[in-house]
Structure formats: structure tokens, C-alpha cells
Amino acid sequence: MEVKPTQRLFNVGQRPDELTLKPRGDKPWHRLRPPFTRRHWLAWRGVYNPKSLRRERRLLDKRPLWWGLGLGGLLVVTPFMSEQMINIAAIFCIFSAINVIWTLIVGAAGIFSLATMAVVGICGYAAAAANVYLGVPWPLMMPVGAVVGLVFGLFLALPSTRLDGLYYALLTLGIAEICRVSITQIKALAPNNSSINNVDSFIPAAWHLQRPGLLVGFAAAFLLLLAALLVFRLVNSERLGLLLQSAREDEAFSEAIGIDYRAARWWVFVLASCALGAIGAFYAMFYRSISLAVFSLDQLLLLFAMIVIGGLGRSEGAVLGTAVVVLIDKGLIGLGPLRIIIVTAVMIVVALFARDGLTGIKAQFRGFRNRKKSERRAARTEKGGEVMPEEATEIADKQLVYRRLFDKRLRDSLKALITPELIAEHRAKPLGQHTDALDRLLNYFRREEMPDKYGILRVGPLTSCSYRVIALSGRAGHPPRVVDDKLYPTLNEAFHAVFLLRVNDLLAS
Amino acid sequence: MMDASLFTYALYLAAIYSLMAIGISLLWSSVGMVNMAHGATFAISGYAAYFAADWMMPLVKAAVDGPQSMTVLAILTMAVGIVSGAIFGIVIYLVAFLPIHDKPNFAVRSLIITLALNLASVQALLYFFGPQQKALPRFLGSGRMDLFGIPVRIDQLVTIVTTVVLLGLVLFWLRVSRKGLEIRAVMQNSEGAALCGISTRWTALPIMMLTGALAGVAAVLLSQNIFVNPTAGATPLIKGLTIALLGGLGSVPGAVLGAILIGFLEAATGIIPFLGQRYVLVVQFAFIVIMLVIRPRGLGGLLDETRE
Numbered sequence: 001m002e003v004k005p006t007q008r009l010f011n012v013g014q015r016p017d018e019l020t021l022k023p024r025g026d027k028p029w030h031r032l033r034p035p036f037t038r039r040h041w042l043a044w045r046g047v048y049n050p051k052s053l054r055r056e057r058r059l060l061d062k063r064p065l066w067w068g069l070g071l072g073g074l075l076v077v078t079p080f081m082s083e084q085m086i087n088i089a090a091i092f093c094i095f096s097a098i099n100v101i102w103t104l105i106v107g108a109a110g111i112f113s114l115a116t117m118a119v120v121g122i123c124g125y126a127a128a129a130a131n132v133y134l135g136v137p138w139p140l141m142m143p144v145g146a147v148v149g150l151v152f153g154l155f156l157a158l159p160s161t162r163l164d165g166l167y168y169a170l171l172t173l174g175i176a177e178i179c180r181v182s183i184t185q186i187k188a189l190a191p192n193n194s195s196i197n198n199v200d201s202f203i204p205a206a207w208h209l210q211r212p213g214l215l216v217g218f219a220a221a222f223l224l225l226l227a228a229l230l231v232f233r234l235v236n237s238e239r240l241g242l243l244l245q246s247a248r249e250d251e252a253f254s255e256a257i258g259i260d261y262r263a264a265r266w267w268v269f270v271l272a273s274c275a276l277g278a279i280g281a282f283y284a285m286f287y288r289s290i291s292l293a294v295f296s297l298d299q300l301l302l303l304f305a306m307i308v309i310g311g312l313g314r315s316e317g318a319v320l321g322t323a324v325v326v327l328i329d330k331g332l333i334g335l336g337p338l339r340i341i342i343v344t345a346v347m348i349v350v351a352l353f354a355r356d357g358l359t360g361i362k363a364q365f366r367g368f369r370n371r372k373k374s375e376r377r378a379a380r381t382e383k384g385g386e387v388m389p390e391e392a393t394e395i396a397d398k399q400l401v402y403r404r405l406f407d408k409r410l411r412d413s414l415k416a417l418i419t420p421e422l423i424a425e426h427r428a429k430p431l432g433q434h435t436d437a438l439d440r441l442l443n444y445f446r447r448e449e450m451p452d453k454y455g456i457l458r459v460g461p462l463t464s465c466s467y468r469v470i471a472l473s474g475r476a477g478h479p480p481r482v483v484d485d486k487l488y489p490t491l492n493e494a495f496h497a498v499f500l501l502r503v504n505d506l507l508a509s
Numbered sequence: 510m511m512d513a514s515l516f517t518y519a520l521y522l523a524a525i526y527s528l529m530a531i532g533i534s535l536l537w538s539s540v541g542m543v544n545m546a547h548g549a550t551f552a553i554s555g556y557a558a559y560f561a562a563d564w565m566m567p568l569v570k571a572a573v574d575g576p577q578s579m580t581v582l583a584i585l586t587m588a589v590g591i592v593s594g595a596i597f598g599i600v601i602y603l604v605a606f607l608p609i610h611d612k613p614n615f616a617v618r619s620l621i622i623t624l625a626l627n628l629a630s631v632q633a634l635l636y637f638f639g640p641q642q643k644a645l646p647r648f649l650g651s652g653r654m655d656l657f658g659i660p661v662r663i664d665q666l667v668t669i670v671t672t673v674v675l676l677g678l679v680l681f682w683l684r685v686s687r688k689g690l691e692i693r694a695v696m697q698n699s700e701g702a703a704l705c706g707i708s709t710r711w712t713a714l715p716i717m718m719l720t721g722a723l724a725g726v727a728a729v730l731l732s733q734n735i736f737v738n739p740t741a742g743a744t745p746l747i748k749g750l751t752i753a754l755l756g757g758l759g760s761v762p763g764a765v766l767g768a769i770l771i772g773f774l775e776a777a778t779g780i781i782p783f784l785g786q787r788y789v790l791v792v793q794f795a796f797i798v799i800m801l802v803i804r805p806r807g808l809g810g811l812l813d814e815t816r817e
Contacts, residue, residue: 162805166754166758167807170750170751170797170801174798177794181788181790301628305625337633337635337636340628340632341632341633341636344626344629347622347625348625351618352608352609352618352622355613355618
């Protein structure tokens with residue numbers, strides 16, 4: 001019995017192994033929405049894959065996936081880690097929350113404020129003092145911090161629209177210094193080296209610095225980070241954020257169409273200060289004390305390094321940068337001053353090579369790859385009928401692009417075959433059996449397209465006729481045109497004349 | 510209240526601050542970067558000067574005797590400070606300017622890199638030399654002399670005179686030399702200068718070296734009064750930056766005026782009984798905050814407007 005060879009199927013497309021979701025064609029597509037909104041949780045899109053000719057479901061924005069993996073992983077792994085690592089994870093969450101809110105001020109509102117830690121510190125002090133000296137219970141400390149942050153933010157926001165860029169940065173740096181010095185001058189705090197200790201906390205006093213206490217602290221810090229991300233999302237991607245985005249793209253234009261971007265900036269700044277105030281109160285509760293170290297310039301610069309390494313203006317950048325710097329700073333604490341040098345080395349490398357920090361690397365790499373691709377394509381192209389790179393992007397059917405490249409190569413090889421002997425051979429015998437080279441040439445000529453294809457027209461009566469060369473129009477209803485007024489007495493000579501014209505066209509192409 | 514010694518003290522502070530502020534201001538207006546590593550240049554030149562003075566002291570004492578030996582040592586140490594400042598300027602040029610000066614986001618990225626350089630150099634100094642403070646020999650003298658009937662501390666007088674002379678030389682060089690002309694062209698319009706064939710790279714290098722050298726001079730002069738330690742650069746950096754901003758970035762007269770104002774303010778705050786030395790920084794920042802709220806573009810903006 002004859003064995004039938006197994007059929008081999010080739011996978012089509014650039015990444016045939018990529019997992020794609022196939023939608024069920026027979027069922028309506030349900031998408032989950034957050035309650036009371038018309039938004040979707042995930043950006044699913046149905047697309048048609050032109051390579052595999054299949055319908056696919058694609059997740060257009062994969063960031064929620066990464067967020068889920070990263071934060072979920074942290075939440076799952078942390079309870080099994082050592083106590084030191086739990087503490088590091090909690091500190092990471094707190095700093096991430098601060099940085100996410102700071103990103104809102106710097107990135108979304110475009111206000112270059114360095115008073116972040118000043119707001120956190122002042123509100124932390126205020127909340128701690130309210131607890132210790134006024135007896136405010138700990139659940140009310142975060143609202144107290146938020147209110148103080150609101151007031152302080154209103155005060156800080158006054159000059160923010162008047163000064164720009166560096167000048168405002170300097171001003172806020174000055175305000176941070178003023179805050180630090182004025183706290184050192186409070187007489188009541190002087191015995192404790194200007195710190196407030198024994199602050200009540202959500203962590204029971206008996207658990208302080210014990211494993212359950214650390215776990216509670218981490219859980220609360222994690223919730224704080226989630227809340228900060230929610231604030232970022234609500235401000236940055238809703239109405240205020242859209243107004244500010246238009247201002248970032250073109251200030252004059254957005255003002256001309258009636259967007260009051262100064263008011264929007266002001267609102268974002270005040271809201272962010274309010275959030276920072278709440279974080280400050282949390283900070284005091286987490287450590288059960290607050291000291292002047294909050295205001296130190298080194299701490300501020302380290303926070304700045306975090307948002308810069310991750311990428312200014314993005315929440316994922318703030319969190320990623322915080323993770324990198326906190327891991328180096330707290331994880332390698334045995335290295336001493338060397339770890340700050342490592343942080344600065346990372347900073348320099350990121351600033352030198354990545355335009356927008358770590359989270360901007362993907363877009364930057366894509367741009368780089370596209371540029372190199374088009375450079376290579378441009379270098380490879382010779383003129384001669386095939387598709388130019390700028391044209392290629394506009395032809396949907398890529399088979400056509402390749403067909404023209406193939407045609408060009410074929411013509412190049414055929415041109416090499418044309419010799420005087422070959423032409424003499426055709427003149428001697430236009431029809432009948434030919435050499436291989438002439439056969440190839442004639443085969444190519446027979447495949448030409450109809451427009452401008454040559455034909456032979458008989459002129460005069462059948463008994464004493466002569467022949468003339470014409471070119472077909474290629475369009476129905478349009479007559480052929482006469483190529484020249486030469487008359488050929490025999491059909492063979494006319495064949496040869498057409499052959500010469502075609503050879504001429506081939507060599508000229 | 511404002512007696513003569515206070516007056517010279519204020520001028521002395523103004524001299525040191527203007528050396529720092531003009532460096533930052535020049536660099537911003539010509540190259541377009543905020544040099545946060547200026548404090549690191551200050552600290553490193555201070556260390557270089559300390560080690561040079563330590564090493565040269567016996568050699569100079571052996572070669573020259575009498576009171577001239579201190580003068581020779583002062584000149585040599587100053588030279589070491591200038592050279593090391595200029596060399597660190599080249600380092601900043603190579604790391605923070607050359608690779609990215611024509612890339613997007615240059616202003617922010619160079620600020621980040623210089624900030625990182627600053628942090629790294631402070632930590633490196635701490636790592637290699639420890640947190641101990643080093644005292645340079647008092648080669649500028651410590652006595653007082655009478656100047657038109659006013660008792661003046663000699664080191665302060667030397668500092669003021671050196672600064673005025675050096676800044677005068679720098680401004681004169683900027684005014685008359687070919688390179689100075691190129692630098693001024695870049696300051697006015699960097700694109701226009703590039704179109705006229707002035708290389709941004711070869712103009713930025715001397716500016717970096719010049720500003721580094723100015724920081725080196727400031728380090729040697731100030732280290733007569735304070736000790737050299739790894740974080741010694743932080744205060745001069747902040748003072749220089751604030752004064753450069755107060756003067757309006759890019760304006761040399763604004764920077765000088767700002768330095769004089771801040772110098773007098775600092776000297777005056779120190780002696781007011783209920784304020785005292787602890788509040789110097791607060792008073793300064795409060796003054797600058799008020800000034801910036803009144804004049805958002807700094808003092809230089811004011812001068813520019815009147816010129817027009």
C-alpha cells in the first residue's frame with residue numbers, strides 16, 4: 001500500500017507561538033463594567049489578524065495585568081519573608097504612595113514642587129501632636145493630617161501659578177528648610193530632640209516591632225499604596241487629568257479653547273497635598289514617632305532619585321523606581337555609603353540611556369528599532385521597479401510588494417542573457433524550438449500585462465498584405481494605438497520587430 | 510549696628526557666594542544645564558587643596574624662608590584648587606553634557622546626572638577619607654590690619670580682593686577674547702551661534718572648566734574659615750543656586766547683586782539678638798521667597814527690563 005506523506009502545515013505570521021484568545025462567534029460578547037459607569041475594567045478589543053485570517057481578542061492595554069501580577073505577587077510573598085524583608089516591603093509601600101502622589105504634582109500638574117516631604121512631615125507632626133497632646137484617637141489622625149495638608153497645600157499653591165519651573169522648585173526647597181527650622185524651635189519638643197514619640201497606632205503597642213505587628217503594618221501600607229493609586233487614577237485619567245493633558249500638549253491652544261488649566265493645576269496640587277497629609281499621618285502612626293529626619297535633604301533627593309529612575313510622570317514609574325531604590329538602599333544596608341553610590345550609578349545610567357526612565361524603555365526601544373529598520377530598508381533599495389520603503393507601508397497586500405521585488409530580480413537576470421547571438425537566432429527563426437536562454441526570454445515576454453502589450457496588425461488585402469506593430473490599450477472599448485509607421489512584408493519580420501521592441505523595453509526598464 | 514568689620518564680613522560672604530552663583534548662572538545661560546554637581550566640585554577642590562597644602566608645606570618651608578613661604582604656599586594651593594576644579598568640570602562635561610547634549614529632555618536629564626554626581630562624590634569622599642574634618646593651614650594670615658582707619662581681618666580682605674580680581678579677569682576675558690565672544694554668542698542664542706559655525710561642544714568645555722575653577726577658588730578661600738569635609742559642598746551649592754535664581758538665571762550682574770544682598774542679609778541676621786545664627790537660612794529663604802513672589806524672574810529680569 002502506498003504511504004501518503006504527512007502533510008506539513010506552516011505557521012503563518014511573525015509570532016506563531018503567541019497565545020491569542022479566539023472569540024466565540026456564536027455568543028454575544030459580555031464585558032464587565034465598574035458599577036455605575038460606562039467604562040470597562042480591561043481594554044479588550046476584537047481584531048482581525050490579516051496573517052492568520054482569524055478573528056482574535058486582544059488586550060489592548062496590558063498594564064492592569066502587570067499591576068495585578070506585581071502587587072499581587074508582593075501581597076502573596078511578603079507574609080513568608082523574614083521580618084527585615086517585611087519591614088522593607090512596608091517601607092516600599094509607603095514611599096511608593098508618596099511618590100505616586102508626587103508624580104501627580106510633577107507629572108500631571110507640571111508643578112515642580114520639592115515640598116513633598118515638607119508636607120508629609122508637617123502633617124505627620126500635626127497629627128502626632130494632635131494624638132499625643134490633644135488626645136485625638138488614632139483613627140482620626142489621618143483625617144487630621146489630610147486637613148492640615150489641605151491648608152498647607154492652599155498656602156503652597158498660591159505662588160505656584162506665578163513662578164515657573166526652577167524658581168518654584170527653589171521656593172519649595174526653601175519652605176521645606178523653614179519648616180524644619182521652625183520645628184526645631186518648638187520648646188515643648190526640645191527634650192526629645194524635636195521628635196514626637198509614643199504616638200498611638202493601628203498596630204497594637206504590644207505588637208510593635210514584632211512579627212504580627214510588622215505584618216499589620218505591611219497590610220496597612222499596602223492599602224495605603226492602593227488608595228494612592230486610586231487617587232492617581234481618579235485625578236489623572238478623569239476630567240482634571242484630561243484638562244491638564246491638553247495644557248501639557250499646548251498651553252496657548254488649551255487656553256484659547258477655554259480650558260482654565262491654571263485652576264486645574266491648582267486643584268490637583270491641593271488635592272495631592274491633602275493626600276500627602278494623610279500619608280504623613282500614616283507615617284507617624286507606622287513608626288509610632290516622627291522626627292526631623294523626614295525633612296532631610298538626603299531623604300528628598302533619594303525620593304527624587306526614585307521617581308527619576310522609574311520615569312517622571314507615570315504611576316508605574318514611581319512604583320518601579322521606588323522598588324529599585326528601596327531594594328538597594330534598605331536591602332544592601334551592609335554596604336554602607338557604597339549603596340548610595342550604586343543608587344547614583346543606576347541614576348546616571350538610566351538618565352544617560354533611557355529618555356523617560358525605566359518605564360519609557362519599551363517605547364524608546366520601539367522607536368529605535370523602527371528607525372534602524374527603515375534605515376536598513378532604505379540602504380537595501382536600488383531603483384528599478386520594486387517598492388520603495390515609504391510606499392511599502394501603504395500597500396496592504398504584502399504579496400504585491402514581494403511580487404515587484406521578484407519581478408525586478410527576474411528582469412535583472414534576463415537582461416544578462418541578451419546577446420547579439422540571441423537576437424540573430426530569433427531573427428533567423430522567430431517561431432519553433434529555441435535555445436534555453438531565448439525560451440526564458442520569450443516566456444517572460446508572454447507574461448506581460450495587457451496594457452501596452454504589442455500586437456501585429458495586417459494591412460491591405462490578404463493576398464498582398466504587409467504588417468504593422470501596434471500596442472494594445474488594455475482597456476475594454478479602447479482601441480490599440482499604432483507604435484510606428486514601419487511596414488513589414490512578412491509575418492516573421494513583424495514577429496522579430498515586436499521582439500526587438502520588447503528587448504528594448506526590457507533593457508530600458 | 511552695621512559696623513565696619515560686619516561690612517567686610519558681608520562683602521567676604523558676598524565674594525564667596527558670587528563665585529559660586531556666577532558659575533551656576535553662566536553654565537545655565539550658555540549650556541542650558543543646572544549644575545547640581547557644583548557643590549561636589551567645591552568639596553573635591555577643597556580636598557585636593559588640603560592634600561596639596563599638606564604635602565607642599567615642608568617643601569615650601571625648606572625652599573623659601575620667612576613670611577614669603579606662606580604667600581608661595583597660598584598661591585600654589587590656589588593653583589591646585591583651580592586645576593582640580595577645572596578637572597572636575599571636565600568630568601562633569603564628559604558625563605553629564607557630552608553624551609546627551611543633543612538628545613531630547615537634555616535639561617532634566619543633565620540635572621539628574623549632575624545631582625547623582627553630587628551625591629556620589631559626597632559618598633565617595635566619605636568612603637575614602639571618612640567624616641573627619643580637615644583644616645587647611647591659614648596661609649592667608651589671621652591678623653587684622655588697618656585700612657583707612659578700619660580694622661579689617663586680613664584673610665577676609667584677601668578673599669574680597671582675590672574674588673574681585675578674578676571675576677574682573679573672567680569678565681574681561683569674556684569681553685575681549687575670541688573664545689569669550691563665542692561663549693557670549695552661545696549665551697545669547699545657541700542655535701544662531703551653531704548656525705554661524707560655533708561648535709556647542711567646544712564652547713561648553715571651557716565654560717565647564719571655568720565654572721569648575723571658580724568653584725575651586727571659592728573652596729580654597731572659604732576653607733580658611735570652615736573645615737573641609739565631605740558635605741562641605743552642600744551649603745555653598747544651595748546658597749549659589751538660590752543666589753543664581755534670585756539674580757535671575759543667566760544674568761551676571763544679577764548674580765553679583767544677589768550675592769551682595771544675601772551676604773549683607775546673612776551678616777546682619779547673625780548679629781540681630783532675637784534671630785541669631787540659627788535663623789540665617791530661614792531669613793534668607795524667606796527673603797528670596799518674597800523677592801521671587803514680587804519678581805518671578807529674579808533681579809536679572811529687572812535689570813534686563815530697564816536696559817530695554
